[in-house]
Amino acid sequence: MSGPFRLPSGGLIDRGRTLRFTFDGRAFAGHPGDTLASALLAGGVRLMGRSFKYHRPRGPLSAGSEEPNALVTLRSGARAEPNTRATVAEIYDGLQATSQNRWPSLRFDLMAVNDLIHPFLAAGFYYKTFMWPARFWERLYEPLIRRAAGLGRLSGEADPDGYDKGFRHCDLLVIGAGPAGLMAALTAGRAGARVILADEDFLPGGRLNAERLEVADMPGADWAAAVVAELAALPNLRLMPRTTVIGAFDHGIYGAVERVADHLPEPPPGRPRQVLWRIYARRAVLAAGATERPIAFPGNDRPGVMLAGAMRAYANRWAVAAGRRVALFVNNEDGLRTAADLAERGVEVVAVIDARPEGARLPGLRHLRGAEVVATAGRLGLRSVTLRHSDGRRETIAADALGVSGGWNPNLQLTVHHRGRPRWDEAIAAFVPGPGGPPGLAAAGAAAGLMSTHGALASGRARALEALADLGIAARAADLPRAEDAPVSLRPVWHVAGARGRAWIDQQNDVTVKDIALAHAENFTGAEHLKRYTTLGMATDQGRTGNVIGLAVMAGLTGRSIAETGTTAARPPYTPVAIGALAGRSRGKAFRPVRLTPSHRWAEEQGAVFVEAGLWLRTQYIPRPGETHWRQSVDREVLATRASVGICDVSTLGKIDIQGADAGAFLDRVYANTFSTLPVGRCRYGIMLREDGIVFDDGTTARLAEDEWVMTTTTANAVAVFRHLEFCRQCLWPALDVQLISTTEAWAQYSVAGPNARRLLERIVDQDISDAAFPYMAAGRVTVCGGLRARLFRISFSGELAYEIAVPARYGDGLIRALVEAGRDFDAVVYGTEALGVLRVEKGHVAGGELNGQMTALNMGLGRMVSRKKDAIGVVLSGREGLTDPGGHRLVGVRPVDPSAGLTAGSHLLEPGAAKVAENDLGWLTSKVYSPHLGHDIALAYLRGGEARIGSRMRAVNLLAGTETEVEITSPHFIDPQGERLRG
Amino acid sequence: MLIPHPLLGPRDAQEFVYLGDAALIDRPDGTAAGIEAFHDYLYLRDNPAGQHRELWYHEQGDRSWLVVTRDTVTHEILKAELARDVALARGRGR
Incomplete structure (x- = not known):
């Protein structure tokens, strides 16, 4: 016998097997079929928890998911899960359960002192008490309250188990497998409809398992088991026990959590602990039963x-x-x-x-x-x-x-998820589903306020038949089994009047009748105000046992009816959902996809350090033996590139093929500058505005043929630019002959930059690429390595003689190896994003820190590129007064007056002697690098009236970093301002 | 939400990117209209409680821009059209 309170016979438990578990370290035994609460009660344990506020000793109030009191921590170590309801937790051999919210023990809890001072801790206590002095809040009150608050504690360790998400579709979703749900599922299942029957319990049958009532002249539980056996054999019906439908969302989409392995010591290999299902249901029957109050x-x-x-x-x-x-x-x-x-x-x-x-x-x-x-x-x-x-x-x-x-409250929560309004039914003194609510969802049985077994069976069948008729699925009405149809016969009694002492309404939040009276006295009489003032109906049980009596007590105080008092709106989820289930597989490295460039494997072989750039992993720098600081590697890569030649993977740049007779005209409208005049075989730097006149993106676009172009975008904006171009093409100029396709991942592209760039490429490219044959800003199709099709662009981000060469992505690994091999004589380096950043800042090219979504072309010193001779996105609004202020921000260069002094990105520029306040802020450093070429830090900056200040001295102040440096404002072009190198 | 794509049938709204009021189709001609007209086009939107025509982009799908007529109160979707067809019908061309 598993415990002194176990009855000698009966019950839906397997007495042939004994499961051993512990509660607060004490050993207990139970049987398959037991919940933690049933097994503990059988063992003579009534005290299972302490209440939230007063630390009152509490035992289980219910036998289901509405439980407010018997909250425990299950398992230990990283698998410890706090605030689990003992009334629904299945026991298994070796289960460890621990009580919560008590110290030092459940039977002797020092925090129970709160119960002695309860007259001071009534509703609103925190709001009224911790008001003064204000500065005490952050330092004293909040930490103290936080320490005292809460029930269970998280383990603080990463959850070792997996969670997953899944998608299912059905004609009819039946929520709840009690008599109403079983009858609905049987009706639809026999009709051949695709049916999902989901039930939060591990044993289908609902209330029939808890009653001695007969159905079809047999015990209700036996009838339920027989129906479940028939349903389980239907190929068109999916039975989902241990699955709680947590919310009704738009267009027949339901969220459901399946507890796949919570009843096991740990999930079997390869299986998740829980699955969050998204169920697409054409119709649904809510047969979720009722909750006693x-x-x-x-x-x-x-x-x-x-x-x-x-x-x-x-x-x-x-x-x-x-x-x-x-x-x-x-x-x-x-x-x-x-x-x-x-x-x-x-x-x-x-x-x-x-x-x-x-x-x-x-x-x-x-x-x-x-x-x-x-x-x-x-x-x-x-x-x-x-x-x-x-x-x-x-x-x-x-x-x-x-x-x-x-009395019993229908579990109508899901009918409220779409602005449904519950209706007060005097006959059963409870809220029942009212008008509104999710289209396609109908309530049956106790969830609809029909409290008899016959009512449940009949309405389950009726709601299913209506749904099938809606869907055009022929169905036959199965015979209704014989069942009781007793009246409810209820006399509403919400609280016992004329009795002294605290009478509890919401046991989870320790809300008493007196607290409701206090809320009334302070005029928090509306249902939503009452909830927030007293915390009635908050926390894990959402007031499923306490809400209606709280509202009824308030109605009694105000003299309004309960219908007039109304109820708070239930929102998803119906029962608590673990964050792990919501996250699914999106954890750690799997939080988002990782994109690898074609040279990634090669770079790994070289010991490259990688950096995240959006979803991409890019080579940041490649240390060589003996280099102990990243700057050593980066300085070497920069100097070697400027001295001879460097290679960089730029495959992450967005690439869009644009074709069609009107492609040129299209480009004229999406770029601020003109493209239609560009000859075939040439490329041009373009600047793209948003319609509000702010710079959106930049890049080069090449004309490969009369009607064929290839655009490049920044890595960050590749997706957004493509979306924008499709908007322009489909919504603004639908009659233009222009087609787009993203080819970002189709091409591996490398920049080859430096004085020896051409000599290196001549060993790779099969055609003549002399300056005469392939001048600055040339672009075209070539072949490499004896015939592989490739694209070559003579463009430069570094200010050096430079090319970008592209081959189909599958040849990217081969090309990087070929380029490195061809560059061996030139001491070619492969440089990463850090060196790329240094080279472009030295040259004064704008990038991430400058393309910040706040600046115009004028601010960037590119104002002359904005052509007013044509209609292009953003051109009109870029002419607004506020955006054309001559004293506005302009791109400048910044260097420290003392070359040994450092600069800090984000520092603000102030006049010498000006107070360090926002009114004196004239601009800020957007990008800062150490220039090995110049031997000191340099930065790009936006500075008010910038051009006029070139040559003047200012202060770069960073209050966060606590730095202040005297700086000189310079041209943003630190190297080769005339551009002689890149034309070499 | 499910969006009834005119070419692909019902698709989950997660596959789409939302832009906003379909009035963005009615862009003024930049060679003729001035700052005022563009200001109104870009910034002044209706925010109805009820039927709303709005632009959705099927980014995880066929790259169609759709004009979806949705009731903002109930989320009922009354119609989904290809934005290109809507734009052509509204006189947009080249």
Whole structure:
């Protein structure tokens, strides 16, 4: 026998197998089919947690996912998972569970001192108390509150398990496998529709597994098992147990979390712990059942006090008695079932305290009509219940468990996810699905407010038939099995009036009736205000047991009806979702794809250091033996390039093939400067504006034939430029004959720069590339290495004689090796992005720091490129007054007056003697490098009235880095301002 | 959301990039219109609670720009057209 409270027979557990687990280090045993809560209750454990604010001892209130109290940490080490509901956690051999929010132990918790000072900790306490002095907030109050707050703690280690995402499609999604869901799935499944039946429980059947009610003249659980067996055999139906549908999204898309391996010690090899499914459903039936709600009375939170339906579930499904002497406090007919079932199973029922004055009494039980519970006793668990008879007389009864039923709330959360508005149904005193809500979703059974088994079966079948008819799928109405159709017969009792002491409404957030009264007194009477002021309905359970009684108490105080008071809007997710499930595989290196250049393998062989550039990994520099600092490598690469020749992989630049009779005209409209006049076999630097006149991108575009062009973009903007060009082509000038295709990944492209660039390339290129045959800014098709098709562009980013040569990407590895080999005599180097940056700053070319999305061509010193003779994107608005201020920012160069002084990128430029305040800020350093050629730091900068300040001295001030350097403003062209080298 | 692509059928909205009001198709002629007209074109947009015609780009797909008519309150999609067809119908050409 697994524990002193396990009943001798019955239950949907496998008594033939025993599973051993620990709770706070103590050993327990249970059976397959047990949850952690059922196994602990069987073992005599009622105290499972401490409450959030007052650290009150708490036991399980429920037997399902609505549990507010029994939150534990499962597993240990990196797999530790806090705030898991013991009521839904399946046990397995070796499970370690630990209680939370207590110190030093669950039974003796020093923080329970909060409970003694509770008069000071009412709703709004934090808002009112930690106001003054303001500077105490960050240093004192917040750290203290943070330390005291929260329930479980994260392990702080990386989760070793995998999570995944998946996509599924169906005609009908059935959410919940209770009687309504099973009947809906059966109806649609037999009709041949593609059906997904998802249920959060590991055992389909819903409430039928927790009841002794018969369906089709057999135990309900047996009927459910038979239906599930039929469904499982249908090829068109997918059964998804352990899967919670967490939200209804647009156009029939549902989110669902499948707990693939939470019930195992660890996921089997190659399998994830959880999967986040995106289910595309043409129609859906919400058969999520209902959640029982408690009644607020003093001391209603002691371990041993639980919902009557949960108590019945523990007895029927798990064969666990909630206590030795059980009392019940009910206001409706369903609660009486618990009394009958427990008595049937031989559990002593000492009293049935029924708030309803009228009606028949249960035979053979002490059924007290018109009575209410006014107090309870027991420090770590219930010992006695004090009731008030209908005549006002009080009586205290010894009892170690008290089942409470205040009625049932339909689980309508998903119907609210699309602005659906719940409707108050007086007959069952609960909110039911109202108008609005996700199109294609219909509620059935208890989720729709139909509380009988017959109602569930009938509405499940009806909603499925309606959905199938909508979809044009022929279906036959299956016979409805015989089932009970009892009325709810409820007398609303939200809280017991005229009783002293704290009566709990939201047990997870320690919200009491008194807190609701305080919110009312301070005029936080709206449902949403009430939630935020008192925290009613927040945290992991989202108030599934407490919300409606809280609203009802508020309605009683304001004199409005509950319908007028309204309810807060439920939002996804329905139950808590691990961040791991939302992240899926997007973790660590897999967070985003990595793009490798064609020379990557070669660069790895050379020991290159790589840098992330968007998704790309680019060679940053390639250290040689003996180089211990990156600057040594970069300086060498720069100097060798300027002295002889350097090679750089520039394949990451965006490349767009543009073809068509109107391609030239098209380019004239997307570039600020003119392209249509460019002769075939030439390329040109272009500047592309956004429509607001700000520079968007730059690059060179070559004309390979009359109607064929190839554009290059910056690495960063390759995707955005292509998108923009497609917008221009399709939306603005749809009749132009122009076609685009991105060829970024089709070509491996290398820059070859330096005085010996031509001599090196002459060993590779099969054609004549002398200055006369292939002058500066020439472009065209060539062959290399004896016949491989290639493209050659004579363009320079470094200011040197330079070319870019492109071959189909699959030859990129071969070409880099061929270039290095051909350059051996010239001491050719391969340089990375750092040297590339140094070379372009020395030459004064704009790039990342200058193309910052805030500057115009005029700011960049490229104002003359903007042609006003034609219509091009951004040209008109670039002429706005604010963008053409003669005293505005201009690109300049900056060097330290003392060559040994360093510059810091991001430093701001100030006049000598000006105070270091924002009003005196005249510009900033956009890019800074050390120029080995000049022997000191240099920088590019945007400076107000920049051209006029060339030659003057200023200060470069960086308040963050704490640096200040005297600088001289120069031309942005530090090297070869006349451009003699590149034309060489 | 699912977007009914006129050529490819229903496609997940994750495959698309959103731009905004389809009025961006109605770009003034830069050789004739001045700063005022371009200012209004670029910056003044309606923000209706209800039907909205907007531009979506099928970036993870066939690179079509679409004009999608969507109810911003319910997210119901009433129509999806090729932006090129819309532009031609609105008199845009070369």
